[in-house]
Amino acid sequence: MKGSFYSMSYATFCNNPYFTRMAGLNNLAFDETFLEDRLGYDLGSYITDEFKKSRNLLGDTCTDFVSNQWLASQSIYFNSVLSLSRDSLSFLALRVLWDHNSISLGEFITIQQLYLSIRRLSSSVFWRMTKMHDHLHTIQRIYTRRNIQRKVEDGSTAYPPQSDKVNLGGAKIEFRNITFKYPGTDKDALTNVSFKIEPGQVVVIVGVNGSGKSSAIKLLTRLYDPTSGEILLDGLPLPSYRLSDIRRSMAVLRQNHPVFPLSLRENVSLGLPDRNVSEENIEEAMRQGGSETFVRKQSQGLETILHPERTVKLRVVSEPDAELKAVIDGKEQWIDISGGESQRLAASRTFLRLLGGDIRLLVADEPTSALDPVGEYQLFSKLRKHCSGKTAIFITHRFGHLTKHADLILCLKDGCLVEQGNHEELIALDGEYKRLYDVQASAFISD
Numbered sequence: 495m496k497g498s499f500y501s502m503s504y505a506t507f508c509n510n511p512y513f514t515r516m517a518g519l520n521n522l523a524f525d526e527t528f529l530e531d532r533l534g535y536d537l538g539s540y541i542t543d544e545f546k547k548s549r550n551l552l553g554d555t556c557t558d559f560v561s562n563q564w565l566a567s568q569s570i571y572f573n574s575v576l577s578l579s580r581d582s583l584s585f586l587a588l589r590v591l592w593d594h595n596s597i598s599l600g601e602f603i604t605i606q607q608l609y610l611s612i613r614r615l616s617s618s619v620f621w622r623m624t625k626m627h628d629h630l631h632t633i634q635r636i637y638t639r640r641n642i643q644r645k646v647e648d649g650s651t652a653y654p655p656q657s658d659k660v661n662l663g664g665a666k667i668e669f670r671n672i673t674f675k676y677p678g679t680d681k682d683a684l685t686n687v688s689f690k691i692e693p694g695q696v697v698v699i700v701g702v703n704g705s706g707k708s709s710a711i712k713l714l715t716r717l718y719d720p721t722s723g724e725i726l727l728d729g730l731p732l733p734s735y736r737l738s739d740i741r742r743s744m745a746v747l748r749q750n751h752p753v754f755p756l757s758l759r760e761n762v763s764l765g766l767p768d769r770n771v772s773e774e775n776i777e778e779a780m781r782q783g784g785s786e787t788f789v790r791k792q793s794q795g796l797e798t799i800l801h802p803e804r805t806v807k808l809r810v811v812s813e814p815d816a817e818l819k820a821v822i823d824g825k826e827q828w829i830d831i832s833g834g835e836s837q838r839l840a841a842s843r844t845f846l847r848l849l850g851g852d853i854r855l856l857v858a859d860e861p862t863s864a865l866d867p868v869g870e871y872q873l874f875s876k877l878r879k880h881c882s883g884k885t886a887i888f889i890t891h892r893f894g895h896l897t898k899h900a901d902l903i904l905c906l907k908d909g910c911l912v913e914q915g916n917h918e919e920l921i922a923l924d925g926e927y928k929r930l931y932d933v934q935a936s937a938f939i940s941d
């Protein structure tokens with residue numbers, strides 16, 4: 495870039511790996527997209543520690559945007575004098591202002607020049623004030639956050655109890671008259687729902703869109719607390735346990751986990767954020783989750799960052815500049831992957847968690863919606879194999895092996911639990927479950 499920022503086209507980007515990593519971690523920490531994963535995997539300490547490491551490695555390198563650095567290097571007073579004196583036309587314009595009778599076209603243009611000079615100067619001052627405002631706002635946010643009351647109160651009881659740690663079985667769950675409205679809404683997502691799940695059972699929740707399946711899981715993982723009623727985990731109220739303990743004892747695989755803005759290795763290893771995960775375990779988790787093939791296809795394998803932070807900024811003053819475009823082409827490109835590949839990546843992270851061995855409950859909320867039938871069958875079979883003896887809850891719209899062999903099926907409709915039992919029992923009831931089942935089965939039954 496040559497000359498002033500105001501008159502030139504320029505492209506800027508950051509090639510400092512520590513800065514871009516900090517930006518990625520910052521995004522993971524604050525972007526709403528990652529909220530459920532951040533809480534579910536309890537990523538707080540990991541993000542903070544990694545951020546500090548990168549901050550230390552970055553040292554005293556200035557992190558301001560380059561044009562701001564340029565502006566900051568200019569003194570306001572020096573800038574003022576320079577802006578006014580550099581432009582001799584400004585001087586003429588001042589004369590015109592003093593002597594109203596002498597305005598000619600040329601002098602009028604001169605006044606315009608003066609106006610531009612003053613505008614430049616004031617935008618520099620404005621920028622400084624905005625920057626100051628940003629800093630004050632950040633400080634204010636820190637203090638506000640410290641005073642925010644947690645909506646979900648933490649408990650104090652360890653989970654699982656020490657005696658159970660040696661023999662990690664499945665969780666026992668009970669919903670007692672659970673009613674739940676999302677904050678700010680006046681419609682029940684769940685109404686008076688009660689059921690019991692015994693340790694080690696495989697449970698499937700079915701129901702049409704909006705019937706409350708995912709909401710039930712959000713209560714179980716304590717993303718929300720019920721409006722009324724009580725959830726018991728191994729006989730004690732769920733809120734009595736330490737949040738971090740209960741989340742550590744669960745593996746939750748949802749339909750659309752976002753790709754973390756970190757390396758593929760971390761996208762898998764963050765299944766166990768507080769452990770040093772071995773290479774063998776990552777390989778095994780990728781194999782089980784089915785992400786191995788697509789990870790190998792990436793040019794940097796496990797070190798590939800699919801969604802890097804974008805720091806490239808292009809400012810084109812006049813013509814699109816081919817030279818500039820060539821400089822930024824190919825920089826910080828997002829690598830798009832298919833929905834199925836994204837689900838396989840998230841599944842690999844879940845398998846790593848299962849390999850860690852502390853899991854008592856697996857929850858899979860439509861994790862195969864983007865997989866082909868073979869992929870779906872394999873994923874469900876492997877999940878069931880890996881969590882043998884543990885409690886497993888699956889949410890699915892597809893009736894097949896899972897529903898047929900489940901110990902318990904919960905059928906929801908409009909937020910109410912309308913039927914529960916195994917496949918044969920619910921078919922015999924000839925109600926909502928049978929209706930949903932028939933819609934799918936009819937495709938295979940000849941007239």
Ligand SMILES: Nc1ncnc2c1ncn2[C@@H]1O[C@H](COP(=O)(O)OP(=O)(O)OP(=O)(O)O)[C@@H](O)[C@H]1O
Nearest residue numbers: 676679682683701702703704705706707708709710
């Ligand atoms: N964050 C939210 N805020 C407000 N209402 C919500 C929120 N999430 C879900 N709901 C509402 O709660 C009800 C139950 O939604 P839920 O997602 O639990 O249904 P679901 O059975 O999992 O649906 P699907 O099969 O489409 O995933 C719906 O009426 C839905 O619109």
